[in-house]
Amino acid sequence: MNSELLQKIQTYHHSREGLEKLFYGLAETETEKWNEIESQKTTNWTALFCRIAEKAQKKSVITEVETEASYSYKELDEASEKIKNFILATTDDHHIGLHYPNSFAFMAALIGINKAGRIAILFNTREPQERLVKLAEITAVSTVFGDPIGELEYHAIEKIIQSEQKYQPRYGVYPTTLDDPAFVIFTSGTSGPSKPALFSHRRMIGAGVAWGLRTGMDSSDSCYISLPLYHGNGLAVAFSAVVFSGATAVLRPKFSVTHFWEDINRYGCSHMVYIGELWRYLVSADRGGANPNRSLKVIFGNGLNKSLWEEVIRRYSIAHVVEHFGATEMPAGALTNWFDISGYCGYLPPDDPKAQEMVLVDEELKPSPYRGEALFVVPGGKYRGYMDERLDERKLVRNLFKEGDLWWRSGDLLERNAQGFFTFVERLGDTYRFKGENVACVDVEEAIRSAGSFDEVVVYGIALPYIEGKIGIASLVSSEPFGVEEANNLYEKLKERVAPYALPYLLRIQREKHPATSTLKIQKAHLAKEGIERFLEMPHYLLLDSGYQPLEKQHYQDIIEGTIVLGIKGKQ
Structure with a gap:
């Protein structure tokens, strides 16, 4: 060494x-x-x-x-x-x-x-x-x-x-x-x-x-x-x-x-x-x-x-x-x-030219000095990120500061301090991270739709105590009666369709349709903020070793105290 x-x-x-x-x-x-x-x-x-x-x-x-x-x-x-x-x-x-x-x-x-x-x-x-x-x-x-x-x-x-x-x-x-x-x-x-x-x-x-x-x-x-x-x-x-x-x-x-x-x-x-x-x-x-x-x-x-x-x-x-x-x-x-200063994911000297090749922006893509989505300049103005070139364009922002410039969107929220150190805050967009893997919600939603009869399927990640990252939950509006048996039938089918880390460890069953914006987009951020707090108002099921079980008061307390982790018994 x-x-x-x-x-x-x-x-x-x-x-x-x-x-x-x-x-x-x-x-x-x-x-x-x-x-x-x-x-x-x-x-x-x-x-x-x-x-x-x-x-x-x-x-x-x-x-x-x-x-x-x-x-x-x-x-x-x-x-x-x-x-x-x-x-x-x-x-x-x-x-x-x-x-x-x-x-x-x-x-x-x-x-x-x-x-x-x-x-x-x-x-x-x-x-x-x-x-x-x-x-x-x-x-x-x-x-x-x-x-x-x-x-x-x-x-x-x-x-x-x-x-x-x-x-x-x-x-x-x-x-x-x-x-x-x-x-x-x-x-x-x-x-x-x-x-x-x-x-x-x-x-x-x-x-x-x-x-x-x-x-x-x-x-x-x-x-x-x-x-x-x-x-x-x-x-x-x-x-x-x-x-x-x-x-x-x-x-x-x-x-x-x-x-x-x-x-x-x-x-x-x-x-x-x-x-x-x-x-x-x-x-x-x-x-x-x-x-x-x-x-x-x-x-x-x-x-x-x-x-x-x-x-x-x-x-x-x-x-x-x-x-x-x-x-x-x-x-x-x-x-x-690599400077052995804890808690930061990167460093660029504030006055270095490379610091100008990365920018933090707010939701309107306006520069935000200390907190925002990380954008990186595309060297040479040419970008190939995916096999399907049509996907490349979705990651790019053109003419952000001047005519002809080209920036790549990370989709990640970072913070920067005055010294030039960066801290990762969270992922943006329709994904969450669990057990070191990025889970695309769209993939899981598609698998659930193909496995059952649902009027609406919404998958998102929520933060819970004693869990690094976020854990997946599927909020469902079922077109048929839905109970423990149906939950575990769904589980058996999902095991064949998605990786173990992408399984929804929680199910939430709604009677009414999900709240949506004026453009008919379901408000996932609102659902994620609710977490599992409404488990007394509508049925929730949690995934344990034996399959899905109804979420009850004791389970809720165990989750909050970290004495049970979804998917396995006991602390990680």
Whole structure:
């Protein structure tokens, strides 16, 4: 680990001048790294991987927790070559599906797909089959590597890697451009149904450079990754930083509170990537006693609020935290706070030219200095965020300050202080965040309509005590009698249509239609503000281990006191 970086932060982060010294020093180093990469005429992120693998050779790049197997950079390069050559010999498909948990095989397949110059479509392994089939259709996927999706042609990754059959290699790494998409990640965005967002080779390399430098990662480090590799945090923020640094990724398919410290200590992990919910679960499960941490020094990710941040570094002796704000489909680099000043998701010196490339605006898109939706200037005036170009325009604002300017809307509310530090407040639009996942309300509403007979379906997130983010509730006007039996019939159907984190953990049954605006838009903000306060006036059902049950006074009290969490018994 780069201990010099930590020493510099501790020395300089106490003053404005010191912060700017750190900020501009790292920016200069970042520019030097990019100049080196571009001088090598790198056009595909896997070409950079190949150069690093050639130097690292037998150095471990991946250790799998579940299998206890360890793989070298050379082995990952060779396995990806097999995948690449297999693809070139068997299919002309430009979009290749990848549906598999965190593993050596996942990364071998992704690198192989990108070496072949194809785009990897990364499917969420938590999605039900019906949903996966639909997503494969809208992304034009007919071939999948990993686990099956519906009736699509699929190939077992390990079988190809272990096969003795050799395919004639046609080339090394296909010469894409840096701005070509390397893979597609499904994101809910800020409104509407899930959208396939493009992630370019440039951004994959940029993420490795950015987080490798900010976390002080080097070849002696091991980074624990339990976030899914089909999402940006696990793949771009963490794994790319590992490759850029010549480090080792310790992969677990799914985060486990029970095994976390055991894994960290067993594999000597110095770094880990997080979402704030992970640390909330760990702190909640902590029974006191001696500090369980024997190796973890650096944590990086997003969603760590000030109080939790301070509790984590105090309890577990964490030396360095890197918090960021970003989005899969954003046109610019993420905001980052790597200065070990708790509670903030990013920093820009107020007088820096880059501070002029981001603006906070109110609901009328008027500049709001200290609180508003974050807008980012689109470099070069060209934006490609989604596979469907029609979706791009919905994220853009033109001619905001002058003729011809172009800005990208984040859909997120941020606050900025006089020093230039940013705080994430909440998401805007028709989505909410639960258990580290963004839930598109439209997707859940569509699933409920297809599963029952309802005059109106309204899905939204509400804040409840002891829950990080918001939890989903569906307010329904049923065209037929609706009770516990009907609620659980709905539950059985929804399990096949939406991911577990997107299930409505509460149902609210109305007799009258929902209040609407003059333009007939249902007032979701008003419903969210009510929360579950009207449970005595109309039937409410809550999702527990055994299914939906009527919400009664004792349940309400348990929720308020945090002695029961919807969906599971007891505190998280």
